[in-house]
Amino acid sequence: MRTVASATPSPTTTSLSEQAQAVLRANWREGVHRDGTPYAYTCPATPRYRHQWHWDSCFHAIAWCRHDVHRAREELRTVLRGGRADGFAPHTVFWHNHPRWRRAPLYATQRVRGSRHTTTIGPPLLPFAWERVAAASADEPAFATESLHALEAHLDWLERERDVDDDGLITILLPDESGLDDSPKYDPVYGAYAHYRPGYFRLVARYGRLGWSAHEIAAVHDEHVEDVWVNVAYALSLRAMARLAGDDAYARRADRVEAALLERCLDPATGLFYDLAGRAERPVHVSTWSALSPLMLDTLPQDVRRRLVEEHLLDPRRYRAAFGIPSVAMDEPSFRPGFDLWRTWRGPSWMNVAWLLTPALRELGYHDDADRIASGMSQAVARDGLREYYDPRTGAGMAARGFSWSALVADLASA
Numbered sequence: 442m443r444t445v446a447s448a449t450p451s452p453t454t455t456s457l458s459e460q461a462q463a464v465l466r467a468n469w470r471e472g473v474h475r476d477g478t479p480y481a482y483t484c485p486a487t488p489r490y491r492h493q494w495h496w497d498s499c500f501h502a503i504a505w506c507r508h509d510v511h512r513a514r515e516e517l518r519t520v521l522r523g524g525r526a527d528g529f530a531p532h533t534v535f536w537h538n539h540p541r542w543r544r545a546p547l548y549a550t551q552r553v554r555g556s557r558h559t560t561t562i563g564p565p566l567l568p569f570a571w572e573r574v575a576a577a578s579a580d581e582p583a584f585a586t587e588s589l590h591a592l593e594a595h596l597d598w599l600e601r602e603r604d605v606d607d608d609g610l611i612t613i614l615l616p617d618e619s620g621l622d623d624s625p626k627y628d629p630v631y632g633a634y635a636h637y638r639p640g641y642f643r644l645v646a647r648y649g650r651l652g653w654s655a656h657e658i659a660a661v662h663d664e665h666v667e668d669v670w671v672n673v674a675y676a677l678s679l680r681a682m683a684r685l686a687g688d689d690a691y692a693r694r695a696d697r698v699e700a701a702l703l704e705r706c707l708d709p710a711t712g713l714f715y716d717l718a719g720r721a722e723r724p725v726h727v728s729t730w731s732a733l734s735p736l737m738l739d740t741l742p743q744d745v746r747r748r749l750v751e752e753h754l755l756d757p758r759r760y761r762a763a764f765g766i767p768s769v770a771m772d773e774p775s776f777r778p779g780f781d782l783w784r785t786w787r788g789p790s791w792m793n794v795a796w797l798l799t800p801a802l803r804e805l806g807y808h809d810d811a812d813r814i815a816s817g818m819s820q821a822v823a824r825d826g827l828r829e830y831y832d833p834r835t836g837a838g839m840a841a842r843g844f845s846w847s848a849l850v851a852d853l854a855s856a
């Protein structure tokens with residue numbers, strides 16, 4: 442196994458920043474959709490990911506802030522324009538071309554071809570990203586409040602349409618709504634309908650017949666999840682919204698989500714947070730980075746957060762890897778960190794995960810560990826460029842090249 446560390450000199454923040462900017466610029470797309478709507482966004486990578494993805498764009502906008510904040514704002518405005526006035530924001534928007542016929546059935550759209558966007562959602566990070574971009578917008582301070590109504594409508598849509606049992610937690614219908622498409626935590630829930638299995642198309646068709654109504658689907662089917670990571674993203678966005686709008690009602694909603702995560706998802710035996718699946722809300726006992734993601738919620742009790750760090754994130758048998766934070770605990774039987782054309786999120790280290798979790802490590806005082814993670818990801822980028830994901834044991838870059846959200850490395854390295 443080839444490792445990166447000894448052979449590669451420490452990359453400078455300037456060279457990482459230059460690489461990040463080059464990839465973001467190469468992947469920038471702008472134009473006007475045939476229905477007259479203007480768009481400007483960064484595609485994740487060509488040729489595989491040519492469209493606009495919700496959470497990708499949130500990360501791209503944050504990454505753009507240090508290079509061209511105008512583009513950061515345009516990317517987030519385009520996310521809003523891709524959705525509907527009722528607050529629905531799609532997982533994927535097809536601005537300038539349709540999915541190719543072979544990939545088209547993978548997207549949950551109203552029709553196989555011709556829909557401008559999917560009927561599914563992505564991890565709800567938009568208000569979270571909006572606040573970051575607003576903080577970098579000294580040249581245009583009005584950005585912070587120009588779309589409050591639309592952002593509120595989006596969060597209200599999520600509560601109305603996706604908190605089906607009114608317990609504070611929102612539900613996802615398909616595994617890719619979390620962005621973690623083929624994560625092994627979905628295997629016991631989706632079985633033959635998992636994202637990487639042929640049954641997935643049948644599930645998409647079945648949910649399409651129910652009009653993509655989570656209320657109707659959750660009443661009669663079991664293939665849906667109250668997903669920990671998605672609810673962490675939701676809570677982060679509710680907190681950002683409270684600050685952007687100066688409205689405490691959103692902070693109280695965030696309190697409710699966080700209380701539900703603590704009461705219903707936290708497993709006292711392991712200290713991990715598990716998803717709740719189906720009508721019976723069965724906890725899914727698979728350790729993935731999502732089970733650690735409540736670490737980002739700084740209002741959770743310190744002992745709960747420290748336990749996630751000390752018993753999991755820093756355990757060399759679980760998540761303490763040479764490069765980044767593995768997407769699945771290394772002691773899970775399903776841990777497969779190598780390249781897989783059909784299945785993602787089954788072990789490799791992703792840049793956005795390292796970027797999301799390391800600030801919490803710093804805040805709790807684990808500076809050396811945060812530095813180690815940042816340096817491992819920087820070394821991997823210095824050798825193999827901005828890739829879709831990296832082998833946590835060797836740092837080898839895998840899957841798509843020129844992958845846009847890996848531009849977060851510049852932020853990670855300079856924190």
Ligand code: GLC
Pocket residue numbers: 485490494496497620621622785786
């Ligand atoms: C892959 C990832 C997903 C991402 C998409 C576009 O499907 O699993 O998280 O949003 O690519 O980059």
